Amino acid sequence: MPRWKHLLRALSVLLPAVAVTLLPATSADAAGGGLNDYSCQPSAAHPRPVVLVHGTFANSVNNWRGLAPYLVRRDYCVYALDHGQLPGVPRVHGIGPLDRSAEQLKTFVDRVLAATGAAQADLVGHSQGGLMPRHYLKFLGGAAKVNALVGIAPTSHGTTLNGLTKLVTHFPGARELLSRTVPALTDQVVGSAFLTRLNAGGDTVPGVHYTVIATRYDDVVTPYRSQFLDGPDVRNVLIQDRCAFDRSEHTALGLADRIAFHEVANALDPAHATPTTCLSAIG
Template identity: 35%
Template sequence: MIRTLLRSSSALLLALVPLLPVPASAAEDQHGTARPDPVVFVHGWNSDGSTWQIMADRFRAAGWPADHLDLWTYDATRSNATTAARLAEEIDRVLERTGAARVDLVTHSMGALSSRHYLKNLGGTAKVDAWVSLAGPNHGTDAARWCGGAPCIEMRPGSEFLSALNSGDETPGSPRYATWRSPCDMVISPGSSVALNGAVNNTTACLGHSDLQADQRVYEEVKKHLR
């Protein structure tokens, strides 16, 4: 009799299991579909987050939730090390807001430098899945000799900041690194500055320095890298 009751109780519990609510994963939407990592966009010198609008709209149309696209604006007159600390705070806010475990970083021009400092020196590799540099002066640019202030000095070839940033492993940790350079970019000189050891280094069609952010083909390649 007791065994019969136990078997009946077990059968009832098994029947109810599918009816119990299952907590949704932070990486899935309400339909159980895997959600992409949030994307934090990092602009360059003398710029702001609005320059990413075209690319962000394309990501949104491709299925990225609006709250997973962060067109971050920062004070580009400050040292890249200072910006890296602010970026760390921004990424923590995005992770808390979205419930994601890691973000993807998509950077343009000088934005590559603060984000790389974050990855190398501020523990960012644990919070970033994929990193993208569009026209980044990763080894400096002669154009920075014509502007002043801390970030411009840091962008000059051979600067103390760049020497430290590029010492040892240029692509540390587990993030997937990729760069894009244009043969017609007149701002990054020499053009070879963009490529990094350990990254997937790409060359675009003949595009201007800021055109990489809006180019359809570059977007498609970046999206494939993030996926």
């Protein structure tokens, strides 16, 4: 197959995720009333604020138009940050080096904890947003401030994009160009220096509860089982084990899949978890 056709195939895989940024993002309220309400006080039922961490090319509004109001309606204090900006690239987020984005997450969590008076937060991330917080937990002291990390289709061990990441070897200078323009992408390729350092010595850190929610139809993070984590306090969920009819791919799983949302709610409040089935989509 000619190289240009390989490139078009790669773009066809990435465009659904990039399309999230094409939606208007005027304010945090666009994702649902109650998001980023710093007057919110956590309830006795839900004592920890929830911080939502968006994926590559996404932002704090568009990535969470479905999940943010879903959680607010369930009486959670919900917050979302924009991270991963690069100088000279306005209105595009989630593209900077992941270690720097983790520093932004650290600052944001501290702000949320100060505003709410809570001792710890829970983190929920989609795609890159399920991976990058693990750097915060492991290297930036986040484990003391985070109770749980829920990753929706996370790039836990990187992605091959169905083998398309090998394309860069056919285009001289392509890897260097990507590293300069979208370092977040190269950080998430299987075998990257970021991933090698992060996963050395184990996927998890003590004291944090981990949940991974994946779909077998993921077309961005491949192979899909690479999303799952190993560790003593990990719950890996394949959404088709809950509802065999659910055919959500990578983007839809984080944006609109209410079966996945139900699994998020179970992870945030395991003491009151209820079975997830196909009927959860209408609950």
